[in-house]
Amino acid sequence: xxxxxxxxxxxxxxxxxxxxxxxxxxxxxxxxxxxxxxxxxxxxxxxxxxxxxxxxxxxxxxxxxxxxxxxxxxxxxxxxxxxxxxxxxxxxxxxxxxxxxxxxxxxxxxxxxxxxxxxxxxxxxxxxxxxxxxxxxxxxxxxxxxxxxxxxxxxxxxxxxxxxxxxxxxxxxxxxxxxxxxxxxxxxxxxxxxxxxxxxxxxxxxxxxxxxxxxxxxxxxxxxxxxxxxxxxxxxxxxxxxxxxxxxxxxxxxxxxxxxxxxxxxxxxxxxxxxxxxxxxxxxxxxxxxxxxxxxxxxxxxxxxxxxxxxxxxxxxxxxxxxxxxxxxxxxxxxxxxxxxxxxxxxxxxxxxxxxxxxxxxxxxxxxxxxxxxxxxxxxxxxxxxxxxx
Numbered sequence: 001x002x003x004x005x006x007x008x009x010x011x012x013x014x015x016x017x018x019x020x021x022x023x024x025x026x027x028x029x030x031x032x033x034x035x036x037x038x039x040x041x042x043x044x045x046x047x048x049x050x051x052x053x054x055x056x057x058x059x060x061x062x063x064x065x066x067x068x069x070x071x072x073x074x075x076x077x078x079x080x081x082x083x084x085x086x087x088x089x090x091x092x093x094x095x096x097x098x099x100x101x102x103x104x105x106x107x108x109x110x111x112x113x114x115x116x117x118x119x120x121x122x123x124x125x126x127x128x129x130x131x132x133x134x135x136x137x138x139x140x141x142x143x144x145x146x147x148x149x150x151x152x153x154x155x156x157x158x159x160x161x162x163x164x165x166x167x168x169x170x171x172x173x174x175x176x177x178x179x180x181x182x183x184x185x186x187x188x189x190x191x192x193x194x195x196x197x198x199x200x201x202x203x204x205x206x207x208x209x210x211x212x213x214x215x216x217x218x219x220x221x222x223x224x225x226x227x228x229x230x231x232x233x234x235x236x237x238x239x240x241x242x243x244x245x246x247x248x249x250x251x252x253x254x255x256x257x258x259x260x261x262x263x264x265x266x267x268x269x270x271x272x273x274x275x276x277x278x279x280x281x282x283x284x285x286x287x288x289x290x291x292x293x294x295x296x297x298x299x300x301x302x303x304x305x306x307x308x309x310x311x312x313x314x315x316x317x318x319x320x321x322x323x324x325x326x327x328x329x330x331x332x333x334x335x336x337x338x339x340x341x342x343x344x345x346x347x348x349x350x351x352x353x354x355x356x357x358x359x360x361x362x363x364x365x366x367x368x369x370x371x372x373x374x375x376x377x378x379x380x381x382x383x384x385x386x387x388x389x390x
């Protein structure tokens with residue numbers, strides 16, 4: 001709709017008494033005063049005004065939204081179109097009758113300079129003052145950066161339950177446990193390695209194989225073997241000499257029936273199964289009579305090292321000692337007959353003695369002690385009593 005076809009009811013704008021034709025710049029005739037005060041609202045409805053005023057305004061016709069509501073002196077523009085309208089379109093000034101109410105765009109009341117000479121009756125209210133701390137038009141950075149609330153303290157982060165749990169000792173332990181499990185799963189799948197990237201599962205297999213071979217070789221060399229023991233067939237028991245002979249007295253007595261004497265067990269040790277020298281921490285001995293199953297002697301051999309791959313000989317000190325109730329005791333009689341003087345026998349030879357020797361060996365390199373026993377039959381007595389002995 002063209003701007004010259006719109007309503008020009010002057011009473012609609014601010015209650016002005018006069019009328020101004022924005023198109024012809026001609027004043028309308030004055031209206032006769034009515035019998036009651038005139039207001040803007042009543043002037044909008046033509047049927048509520050006095051009849052005289054309507055007749056003067058419209059020539060006796062009813063006012064309202066009809067053809068007589070507009071000024072008859074409206075200027076008729078010639079029809080335009082084509083090139084003429086395109087050329088004059090940029091120079092035409094557009095306006096909107098609603099701009100007087102929504103305050104958007106040029107208003108009709110000031111489109112043609114009306115507001116420059118007369119009071120349009122509409123005053124725009126000033127904008128409210130901005131709140132404290134709000135951005136202003138002069139703030140160049142406010143359109144790009146957020147406004148800092150200087151009067152309000154900054155809020156801290158909102159902690160979640162999982163984050164608060166991770167700050168406790170139990171939460172940190174769970175996190176470490178999960179990391180260890182993840183590393184173990186990755187290593188088990190062959191994706192990573194321990195102690196760096198080189199210690200993978202495949203490397204561990206070769207490493208364990210090589211380590212087992214090395215340990216086996218070391219054990220084969222270093223672990224001692226229990227040696228074999230054997231007695232001298234001719235003289236398994238030999239007489240003690242030196243200080244040991246002097247420390248233990250030699251005697252046989254009938255009342256009370258007892259005997260005691262020192263001797264050595266002559267033993268040959270087989271160390272051919274050992275690669276390194278064999279070390280004895282100690283060797284303890286027990287001598288038993290196999291006929292009566294009674295113990296007749298003890299012995300002790302201290303620490304000693306024997307060469308490997310050889311047959312060394314050792315002499316284990318023995319202390320024979322026995323006490324009986326009387327001289328009819330079979331054990332006392334057996335050992336007395338074997339050790340008395342050979343001149344008391346018609347043949348000149350003494351009978352032998354039977355005994356069982358049990359050796360308990362503590363060998364360096366072995367976790368426990370080892371025991372071996374052997375029985376010797378008809379062994380000659382290592383001592384010989386005098387011919388006039390009891």
